[in-house]
Amino acid sequence: MDRLTATRRTENMRRIKSKGMKPEMMVRSIVHGMGYRYRLHRPDLPGKPDIVFGPRWKIVFVHGCFWHSHRNPDCVDGRRKPKSNLDYWLPKLTRNSVRDAENEADLGRLGWTVMTVWECETRDRQRLIEKLRLFLQ
Numbered sequence: 001m002d003r004l005t006a007t008r009r010t011e012n013m014r015r016i017k018s019k020g021m022k023p024e025m026m027v028r029s030i031v032h033g034m035g036y037r038y039r040l041h042r043p044d045l046p047g048k049p050d051i052v053f054g055p056r057w058k059i060v061f062v063h064g065c066f067w068h069s070h071r072n073p074d075c076v077d078g079r080r081k082p083k084s085n086l087d088y089w090l091p092k093l094t095r096n097s098v099r100d101a102e103n104e105a106d107l108g109r110l111g112w113t114v115m116t117v118w119e120c121e122t123r124d125r126q127r128l129i130e131k132l133r134l135f136l137q
């Protein structure tokens with residue numbers, strides 16, 4: 001196997017891997033790479049926030065666009081509505097959004113600054129890195 005082929009193969013593997021990476025894992029790997037320490041899913045805080053930067057009083061939620069109804073005209077998943085069982089799904093999605101807003105308000109009252117990373121934002125890794133850098137610095 002020559003060197004170029006090996007390099008290319010590694011590159012391909014990386015691409016496939018990052019494509020399948022869960023949004024939360026991607027955010028974690030980015031902030032970890034920036035050298036930040038954090039705790040995950042702290043049960044003592046409202047909404048068990050995904051990523052908690054204790055000393056900085058900052059919190060990152062990573063939300064799926066469909067489940068948390070991402071309200072952005074460019075987000076297809078956020079506008080997507082369930083095709084069947086609407087009586088069940090629509091109230092459930094609404095409850096998710098209401099709970100998200102309540103959690104964020106509660107965390108704010110406790111002194112936390114909260115940022116949400118939407119699943120669709122993890123498709124542009126460079127932009128996501130910038131967003132996280134600005135939030136955490």
Ligand SMILES: [Zn+2]
Nearest residue numbers: 065070075120
């Ligand atoms: Zn979205």
